[in-house]
Amino acid sequence: MTKSASSAPTQAYIDTLLLYYEEEVEGETYFKALADFAEQPDHSDKLNLLAKVENHAANITLPLTRKYNLTPKGDALLFQSGQEMARRDNKTWADLLSEMARLFPGYVDDFLRLEAMAPPEDLPRLKLLTAHEVAAVEFLDLELSGAQGSVAPLNAYLEEDIT
Numbered sequence: 001m002t003k004s005a006s007s008a009p010t011q012a013y014i015d016t017l018l019l020y021y022e023e024e025v026e027g028e029t030y031f032k033a034l035a036d037f038a039e040q041p042d043h044s045d046k047l048n049l050l051a052k053v054e055n056h057a058a059n060i061t062l063p064l065t066r067k068y069n070l071t072p073k074g075d076a077l078l079f080q081s082g083q084e085m086a087r088r089d090n091k092t093w094a095d096l097l098s099e100m101a102r103l104f105p106g107y108v109d110d111f112l113r114l115e116a117m118a119p120p121e122d123l124p125r126l127k128l129l130t131a132h133e134v135a136a137v138e139f140l141d142l143e144l145s146g147a148q149g150s151v152a153p154l155n156a157y158l159e160e161d162i163t
């Protein structure tokens with residue numbers, strides 16, 4: 001029996017999957033470092049929550065990297081680059097939020113493009129990967145509008161899992 005064409009992933013898919021996994025690991029360190037820089041406990045808590053969301057997204061994606069025998073960059077290297085990014089992005093809370101609000105919707109589009117390249121059997125995990133960015137955008141919308149409970153979408157995402 002031959003494999004159906006739809007289950008044979010392209011190199012572009014494999015490369016992007018690996019890159020996005022690595023970026024989630026990097027992202028966790030990035031947000032943790034920003035949390036350490038933050039002066040207000042509320043901001044620090046929210047950045048630590050974003051770090052947890054990145055970690056959760058990485059854990060959801062990890063089995064796909066194993067499925068294709070991919071070798072991500074080492075954690076030490078990714079942690080170092082995450083910390084360097086955070087040092088560059090160490091700005092006021094308002095500036096940080098507006099920067100994230102400018103960039104994150106584009107990341108949702110990137111994840112949707114990854115889904116479009118994926119073999120169907122990978123989609124349940126990839127949809128959960130995309131969902132973490134959607135949750136982050138929802139958090140930013142709420143936070144920027146001054147709403148109470150802006151972290152609800154992030155906490156809801158952390159409850160999502162896949163077996």
Ligand SMILES: [Fe+2]
Nearest residue numbers: 024027054057
């Ligand atoms: Fe992320």
